[in-house]
Amino acid sequence: MLNVAMISKWHVHAEGYASHLQSLGNVNITAVWDEVTDRGRAWAAQLGADFEADLDALLKREDVDAVVIDAPTSMHAEVMIAAANAGKHIFTEKSMALTVAECDQITEAVQRAGVKFCISFPARTRPHHLFAKQLLDDGLLGAVTLLRIRNGHDGALNNWLPEYWYDEKQAGGGAMMDLGCHPMYLASWLLGQPKRITSMFGYFTGRAVEDHAQCSIEFEGNAIALLETSLVTYLTPPAFELYGTEGTLIISGDAVKLASKHLDSRLQGWIAPRQLPKEQPLPLTAWVDGILNDRPMPFGLEDGTKLTELLETAYIAHRERRTVEFKQPGGN
Structure with missing residues (x-):
């Protein structure tokens, strides 16, 4: 079983991602963080998950193995680097970040931490x-x-x-x-x-x-x-x-x-x-399978960086x- 935290409901695909994860049978959504507290609290209640107002606190939780990032694109680099540094696997909505320089920082953090990364290229x-x-x-x-x-x-x-x-x-x-x-x-x-x-x-x-x-x-x-x-x-x-x-x-x-x-x-x-x-399996499905069965990610750091370029x-x-x-x- 993979324990996943949802990082923001900002993106219009966030709710669909959560529903898809719940349908897989091998994922448990344990926590939610959102830059808009009221929105995040309501979504956590809807998902039957805990709401964490502090992102660092969420990333320290032992019942969070991985995160799905649907935060504003301008926050992607900050959030992904923090997640990687905390040892959490990362799935992100596109685009990876706003600049190639930010993508390079994310890549360094992910590779240093040895976590798995996938971007949504359906x-x-x-x-x-x-x-x-x-x-x-x-x-x-x-x-x-x-x-x-x-x-x-x-x-x-x-x-x-x-x-x-x-x-x-x-x-x-x-x-x-x-x-x-x-x-x-x-x-x-x-x-x-x-x-x-x-x-x-x-x-x-x-x-x-x-x-x-x-x-x-x-x-x-x-x-x-x-x-x-x-x-x-x-x-x-x-x-x-x-x-x-x-x-x-x-x-x-x-x-x-x-x-x-x-x-x-x-x-x-x-x-x-x-x-x-x-x-082929949807990127989110492939990400879960890749983590649980130690398989390569279909759309990784290089793909995300090329899109941002x-x-x-x-x-x-x-x-x-x-x-x-x-x-x-x-x-x-």
Whole structure:
């Protein structure tokens, strides 16, 4: 049995994470901490757990083996480093932190403590995206020239997100920092090292942070990714388009179309694959299993740092209204 503490109910996924943990049968939620005392106390009562007003006191508890962090993104580094120093395993909502420098501090603390770390990258567990990675690994698309991903909803348009979601001091940004994480980490996973980035952010509802955004990123091999996200679009169908020199993959909702020069000659043109890779366990499930059975984490410190690198640089490009070059490995 894994004893878990919930660290804040700030993130909109926190309640879902707690429900999922309780459904697994091998997790006991023992304690709750929240930077908003009344919210945390009420949530602890709902979960049948203890409320700890002091984070250090919670992290010293012997009935806390691990923590799920849903605190404001601006608090992630502080909270994760404290958890690692206390010897607690860590699961965190994205993004890992606001800057690569903070990610490096978290990484140092986690590695020094020898605890397990996992970040929530659910899009990398889904059959459609696993299929895309498989096609690239098998060379069926040739060299990638263009990747386009869209992810959006109407949370800001119809006001079903909490208003603190638009507080830059807490969230670190708007649509790109929230929903934009998914296109960002998918692009990093599929295309590798980024080279340069430009951003265009919009403020349709007039809030302090962007409510729709687009980033154009050039990756190694000269592949370009167009990553789009929005909190102001109605019934937004997710879109995923991957274009290569020898093939194309189009995913729209549950529909998948593939064309490749490497398919059997009888199948030239568009085909709909009959079988996709098996869906992988959700990151939270994999984290619990990894702790209890000493297995590697699917999405770790390096993955989280790469996402933050993309996000941090995207916001620099937006603020400074310019194309920003990424520091290349081994460069000065």
